[in-house]
Amino acid sequence: MSLQTALTAALSGLRATQQQAALVSHNISNATTPGFVRKELDLSTAVTGGLGQGVRVDGVARRVDELLIRDARFERSRYTAQEARASALADYANVLGQPQDERSVSTAVAKLQQAFSTLRDQSDNEAAQAAVVDKADALVRRLHDTAAAATATQTDAKTRLQASVDQVNSALVRVGELNGTIARQTAQGADTSDLRDQRDRLLDQVSEEIGIRTYTRDTGEVVVMTRNGQTLLDRELPAGAQPLQLVGTDLMAGGKVISINPEQDIQSGRIMGYAQAAFQDMPRALAQLDQLAAGLVQQFQGAEADPTQPGLFTDAGAAFGSTAGLAGHIAVNDAVRTATWKVQSGVQATAPRAPGDQTQIDRYLGAFTATRAFAAPDLPANATLGDFATSLVSTQQGYRTTAEADLTTRKISADALNNARINRDGVNVDDEMQKLLLIEQSYGASAQVIQVAGRMLDTLLQLRN
Structure with a gap:
């Protein structure tokens, strides 16, 4: 040499x-x-x-380990989906209360039944009659407040869903810009490693909002799809592009409706969590509340002399009309406010019954003890008003506790994979x-x-x- x-x-x-x-x-x-x-x-x-x-x-x-990145993103995406849904359910459950809580509809139903039982022993007692009206009002307020909480939670989830969609679109536009820069610099033989880091950070953000799959072309450009294969990004996007759109209750990508379902297109991410809360959980909660309200209106209407006319509980002042939305506008019949004796004699009565006459009170108490048919998802098909109300509160609280338990499991898995990713691909200063x-x-x-x-x-x- x-x-x-x-x-x-x-x-x-x-x-x-x-x-x-x-x-x-x-x-x-x-x-x-x-x-x-x-x-x-x-x-x-x-x-x-x-x-x-x-x-x-x-x-x-x-x-980098692409398989590890894929798994870490997926678990993180499943965690954020559960986090979004659990948060929405917790907001609603805080208003709903537990079956034994003073603020729950099941407690309000039980207190109204107890007030009628007390009235039976002192049917001509004006204070006992007024107590029944007061408890009926309290039950109506609880139904209104609970239904309003479900509606507010649903509205909030829709707002957050739109914000999540906007965030995905913004990130994908930026990913598209990086795609173009990386492709050009790769062709020139320049180093693109830091640009790829930026792009991966953006893809990490996207995966928190919606479950994705990716693959990289020979040019260095990345293609982004939903986990079931619906393309969200292929090459660059024009500024202001909206690869993902929320139209009513549908999500659209490339003009195609994509399903918000764990087994279909959108399998994870905050978008799925918010969509489940907005389009599944809260509508189901409202449907269950409406069934309870319908039971109250119909049972007490049926306890009157003329079961076709309004009873103690009304559909916004009228006889029963429709179950949809009833929990939000059920009302106590104004007739009992000016004449409390009607809770002893019948809302449709024109004169008080004789003191000690318990006939009508027994009919009202029978409204509580009679088993009736309900058509609410996840709840008994046949039950008394009290049992249905208790089951309603317990079941809806069960949705929350199950979601929070799943959230804990998802977090452990997501953290483990994220730590494995950092340990493998991150910087060890030593x-x-x-x-x-x-x-x-x-x-x-x-x-x-x-x-x-x-x-x-x-x-x-x-x-x-």
Whole structure:
């Protein structure tokens, strides 16, 4: 090996170690940057004419485990879906209360029944009659407040759903811009590793909102799809594009309706959690409340002399009309407010019954004890008013507790995979410091070779003179 070859090899070593030092410094400075992936310098032996010429820098390597990233995103997406749904259910459940709570509709039903039982023993007692009217009013208020809470939760979930859709669209437009930049720089042979980090951070954000799959083209561009294969992004998008749209209760992608269902297109993400709360959980809760309200109106209407006319409870002042929305406008008959004796004699009565006459009160109490048919999802098909109300509260609280239990499970899994991803692809400062020591030694050795070669050349020049 000639002195020239030795100098060339040593100089290539100096250049390589300089780049390594810069890259390690870049890694260390970004050790706490979210989404940053550790970079390494790809090196190979430089060979010319079959002879070694030192070391060659082939480029910056960004080695990630795509399968681990996919799994981490999926578990995180499942967690955020459950988090969104559990949060909505908790907001509603706080108003609903537990079956034994004072604020629950089941307690209000029980108190009204108790007030009628007390009235039976003192039917001509005006205070006892007024207490029945008061408890009936309290029950109506509880139904109104609970239905209003369900509606408010539904509205909030829809608002958050739209915000989540907007966030996905904004992130995908930016991913599309990075796609174009990465493709151009890749074609020019430039380093795109930091740009890919930025893109992965955006894809992480997208996956929290909606479950996605991705694959990368040879050009470096990434294609984004729902987990069931519906394309959300392919190459660049124009500014302001909306790859995902919320139209009524439907989500659209590329002009196609995509299903919000764990087994279909959108399998996870906040979008699914908010959509479940807005279009499944709260409508179901309202339907159950409406069934209870319908039971109250119909049972007490049926306890009157003329079961076709309004009873103690009315459909916004009229006889029973429709179940839909009834929990929000059920009302106590105004007739009992001006004449409380009607809760002893009958709402339709024109004169009070004789003191001690318990006939009508027994009919009202029979409205509580009679088993009737209900048509509410997840609740008994046949039950008394009290049992149905208790079952309603217990079941709706059960939705919340189940969602929160699932949330805990999802969080453990998501955190475990995210930590595995960070440990594999992130920066370990101790490891990087060890690399710096090796780089320092390598740099010193290459410099030493140049010094020795320089002295040898000086000696040759002296001999020549």
